Amino acid sequence: MTSSHKPADRLPGLQDLLAARKRISRWAHLTPVATCEGIDRMSGARLFFKCENLQKVGAFKFRGASNVVLSLGDDEASRGVATHSSGNHAGALALAARLRGIEAHVVMPSNSSAPKMAAVRGYGAKIIECEPTLDSREETLNRVVEQTGAIFVHPYDDYGIIAGQATAAMELLDQVADLDAIITPVGGGGLLSGTALAVNHILPETRVIAGEPRGADDACRSLREGRIIPSVDPQTIADGLLTSLGERNFSIIQENVERIITIGESEIVHAMRIVWERMKMIIEPSSAVALAVVLENPELFSGQRVGIIISGGNVDLDRLPW
């Protein structure tokens, strides 16, 4: 794989997280925290939803991308940035690049949906299509980086990205006092590791727990076995949670995450629909996984104050799961 962008390739400390928060405040929304009495009654807990679906690009990914793009020196930045992604990271990096006035090159599999390609193009990125294989993605990305000199920004296995994603939990801990636990979904581990770092530095007694689709449970098994187990042929509606854990993410998760709880597909859809109906808020299936952790395991959270990071709200409205 081509060498990743590494302006500061070391575990972010509290100062790094505080710097990231200050840095991204220039572009990112300080998203609201929503509550819902009806869902509190269902769950037996007091839930605080950190609404990253209302973040720019409709996902927390804009935080990490902004942090990295704003951290680049002018010389570095002038080379542009590149990534491969068919999801929210692509749009996030594209928008951050546009705001900085630099180019973004996004390698996308040729079978990506037309709306996804249109969204990334809409944020001003150049799309380079590749075959829908990992080999082709990496090869194509390497070629783009060689030809353009652009800086590769990994979607999650990058300390700058992790520090950016940490800012969602940092805000949440400011907005809501005395949280007993924070729950995030886990895919590559960017949001989870950032959240774990933030909590560890700011309110370490708060438990950090993740939800993962049962049909894509590589992170749960990785944590149990103490090594990264790749995600092979994952099957879930939560299309933001298909990837394998990153190395940097995994080592943070091992140190700071209490447990990863797996969730079945029908429970994901159920939790998603509850939020749509009760909170009038559009969340994507990946986000619903975190709420499902509480609804399916009420005994773990009974009477507690629980933060839930709603990771995003990008859903194809023509293909809803009900």
Next chain:
Amino acid sequence: MTSSHKPADRLPGLQDLLAARKRISRWAHLTPVATCEGIDRMSGARLFFKCENLQKVGAFKFRGASNVVLSLGDDEASRGVATHSSGNHAGALALAARLRGIEAHVVMPSNSSAPKMAAVRGYGAKIIECEPTLDSREETLNRVVEQTGAIFVHPYDDYGIIAGQATAAMELLDQVADLDAIITPVGGGGLLSGTALAVNHILPETRVIAGEPRGADDACRSLREGRIIPSVDPQTIADGLLTSLGERNFSIIQENVERIITIGESEIVHAMRIVWERMKMIIEPSSAVALAVVLENPELFSGQRVGIIISGGNVDLDRLPW
């Protein structure tokens, strides 16, 4: 028709509106105001969305119902309340009654959808089914009122209801400075007349404009002809806007509303989808009518600060219009 509840059957003045606002603050949410840069760019205006879809019961209707139920003396209240409605007013009155600890009787046509009946029942109301004709609704309601002594609360043609609905615009005028215009949808006229009264008392230079489905344009024609023209066989997806104007509502609207602009069905669906996609917020078709007014008539609002009252977010997720 049975005699309506009339604790104060006179046009509400500023003191009445202020009292209503104070009264309902005990139960109703002070709803947030949302903005969206993307939709601002599309419209050429600066839009402020007053989120009554995040109100209790998912609609502004809870304001009016709360105001009336909280205005009842203890003796009156002990008789319970009654209404006929297949929509948001039924749920709103049911919840307000439950919060006061009194009975609510709701007459609903037997062909109402199962989810609607379940929702009203879920708020604790007694449902009395009738034939799906206006005659049967009124007869059944009269019988219920005679048998129970319950106080009839009209969905919109009631000054207590109007004062309650006015509180949404009152809050909006506090939350956002210097609005050039406020747009609401219009059905029976409860929200529109309340908004017009609030603006007239608080910031009279602000223009009040309404949106109405072209397939249910009785309010537009009524305003033009200077008399209430009944809504006959309305055809629109905006199922909250089917009814005829109330007398009290019409006289307020005649005095204080600049114009009513009609909107086609595809424009309603388009505006609804834009809010879902861009704002990650669920709004019902009736609410989308107000946004469509701006999107379809940009020349009327170019560069202006425009408040849009999102009337509600109750949508059947199994029957979306796309």
